[in-house]
Amino acid sequence: MATSIAVQTAENAVITDVDGNRFIDFAGGIGVLNTGHRHPAVVSAIREELDRLTHTCFAVASYESYVGLAERLNRITPGTHEKRTLLVNSGAEAIENAVKIARYATGRPAVVAFEHAFHGRTNLGMALTAKPMPYKKGFGPFAPEVYRAPYPYCYRCAQAGPAGSACCQAAPGYWDQIFTGLADPTQVAAIVMELEAGEGGFIPAPPDAVRAIAGYAKQHGILLVVDEIQSGFARTGKLFACEHYGLVPDLIVTAKSLAGGLPLAAVTGRAEIMDAVHPGGLGGTYGGNPLAAAAALAVIDVMERENIAARGAAVGGKIRSRCCELANRFPAIGDVRGLGAMVAMELVGDRKTKAPAKELAGRVQAEALRRGLLLLTAGTYGNVIRVLVPLTVDDAVLAEGLDVME
Secondary structure, X not given: OOOOXXXXXXXXXXXXXXXXXXXXXXXXXXXXXXXOEOOHHHHHHXXXXXXXXXXXXXXXXXXXXXHHHHHHHHHHOOOOOOEEEEEEOOHHHHHHHHHHHHHXXXXXXXXXXXXXXXXXXXXXXXXXXXXXXXXXXXXXXXOOOEEEEOOOOHHHOOOOOOOOOOOHHXXXXXXXXXXHOOOOHHHEEEEEEOOEEOOOOOEEOOHXXXXXXXXXXXXXXXXXEEEOOOOOOOOOOOOOOHHHHOOOOOEEEEOHHHHOOOOOEEEEEEHXXXXXXXXXXXXXXXXXXXXXXXXXXXXXXXXXXXXXXXXXXXXXXXXXXXXXXXXXXXXXXXXXXXXXXXXXXXXXXXXXXXXXXXXXXXXXXXXXXXXXXXXXXXXXXXXXXXXXXXXXXXXHHHHHHHHHHO
16 A cells, blocks of 8 residues: 555545545545545436446446446547447456457457556456566466567657657657567557556657557557546546547547546447447446446536646646756756646656666655655656646645645
């Protein structure tokens, strides 16, 4: 556990523990609470659905909240093409189903994921995830036919040019060269990618690199699966991170803030791809539970009514501004990065060598907790301080949390 606190109550961006201590929540349930703890509209929707039903299993008997949410996700995810949506329990389960769908639709076995990726803790999820400790150590063997490609981590790329210059991964022939030593592209069903690597360190991919990856995939009939589990639902200042890139993926995976704290995830994709799977091939007992689906519909209503994407951009601007000020004062901050309110600081022992300062990150986290701020670390090297504060946070509470972090 990141902390030893036991929570009694929570409201918007503030948590109170069983001893009456108050904490500002910059963790947001690891990105689950973009609309805050216990948003009144979400709580009301759950209570109303509870008066109707708690479970039927959609594979046995359908219900309005599942169908309504699937239709809504088909409408709000990137692209105007015809879509289908499958509801499941968790991000890892959604990723596994996206891979199943891609393999079935293409008839190909292989999947490509990236360095610094995190896609879950199930067997296939661990195979797709890059970091061994703590996620994979001792849990193998893992699912086969998963291949690892370099992620465009500009801060740690030896070939990176000045800020604003083209990414080396966008160079002509780069992906042809990578796949030469990786996998036969005619046997690859899908490329699975986070547009801002989450657990890997809040690393946003450069747009020109994403265009090159998407172009290579299309050229070779490889489906592009975008993991928006942590970056979705206004976290990056857009409803989906894809919108920053003008990207329309073949399959998009969502979870975390989709249902305001209830367990729910989704795979949304092109109708012809989703429909390729035989009836009964996809499903699960609890997937799209009525209460979670009702909560998700309320979350999307709140996102639209309160313009949470714009709020995410505004909150992110304040966080980034403060972090950049700190970077000017503290040499231990090597990099400030992120889209919208998905912002992080990478801590280093030396700015020239960029030696990861994992111990320092842990000390910052511990001292923040002592002062009443719930803060998370991240990164392949464990040296990144990330912020996942609810986007509905009051300005005064946000400023107070940033003061503690400083």
